[in-house]
Amino acid sequence: MRPLILALAVCFVLKEVQGWGYKNGILHNSIWLEQAAGVYHRESRKGRYQLTFKEAKAVCKYEGGNLATYEQLEAARQIGFHVCSAGWFDKGRVGYPIVKAGANCGFGKIGIIDYGYRLNKSERWDVYCYNPDAKECGGVHTDPRKVLNTPGYPEEYQDEQICYWHIRVQYGQRVRLHFLDFDIEDDTACLSDYLEIYDSYDDVSGFAGRFCGDELPEDFISTGNVMTLKFMSDSSVTAGGFQLEYIAMDSDLLNETII
Numbered sequence: 001m002r003p004l005i006l007a008l009a010v011c012f013v014l015k016e017v018q019g020w021g022y023k024n025g026i027l028h029n030s031i032w033l034e035q036a037a038g039v040y041h042r043e044s045r046k047g048r049y050q051l052t053f054k055e056a057k058a059v060c061k062y063e064g065g066n067l068a069t070y071e072q073l074e075a076a077r078q079i080g081f082h083v084c085s086a087g088w089f090d091k092g093r094v095g096y097p098i099v100k101a102g103a104n105c106g107f108g109k110i111g112i113i114d115y116g117y118r119l120n121k122s123e124r125w126d127v128y129c130y131n132p133d134a135k136e137c138g139g140v141h142t143d144p145r146k147v148l149n150t151p152g153y154p155e156e157y158q159d160e161q162i163c164y165w166h167i168r169v170q171y172g173q174r175v176r177l178h179f180l181d182f183d184i185e186d187d188t189a190c191l192s193d194y195l196e197i198y199d200s201y202d203d204v205s206g207f208a209g210r211f212c213g214d215e216l217p218e219d220f221i222s223t224g225n226v227m228t229l230k231f232m233s234d235s236s237v238t239a240g241g242f243q244l245e246y247i248a249m250d251s252d253l254l255n256e257t258i259i
């Protein structure tokens with residue numbers, strides 16, 4: 001996840017100018033990266049590792065949630081919540097959930113990489129929040145078939161949304177996307193609001209297309225068993241949003257269909 005987060009940090013350098021930060025005692029500068037079992041990770045719009053313990057608590061509270069407990073983080077990890085960034089969680093503890101071992105993340109270990117209870121609460125990290133009632137925006141999806149839509153659908157989506165849907169079906173299967181409804185603020189290069197499809201488990205590699213406007217995109221089939229969808233909206237003009245269904249397909253059957 002590190003390249004993804006770094007890319008995001010770079011993307012939001014410009015956004016900082018618009019004055020994100022404390023407003024009425026509440027921190028308004030976090031972004032939503034992933035969510036599973038009510039647990040989600042956020043970092044400051046200023047970039048990675050910018051939140052003190054107090055600010056981290058404010059980020060979760062702003063959305064009506066709380067800091068995740070160790071048990072909640074572990075429950076989310078067990079269904080695929082994998083983030084390579086250390087964040088505050090309950091009682092001033094810091095760590096991050098690792099599902100797949102990697103040399104560059106988690107010291108090659110699997111589980112909650114635990115930095116322990118921090119004595120200095122002014123240290124700056126990301127944060128892990130828990131809110132099972134949070135509005136669905138992205139997340140990790142492992143069901144063989146599911147309908148996904150923009151937050152609040154069929155109502156219009158809101159400004160300043162950032163959603164990542166990570167789809168992972170069984171190894172050996174492929175993901176087929178089928179669009180049911182599509183209406184995203186239209187501009188010629190899709191610079192304002194857009195949906196991007198990545199034939200990959202992150203938005204670093206496998207870029208497969210960017211979409212806006214009100215024309216239904218064609219079905220898209222992944223090459224492997226993973227896919228990432230990224231939806232972003234800017235600070236003005238919304239639209240109806242989208243609804244799509246993904247279906248896990250057996251690779252052998254799929255080849256027959258294509259040929």
Ligand SMILES: [Ca+2]
Pocket residue numbers: 185192193233234235236237238
């Ligand atoms: Ca917009």
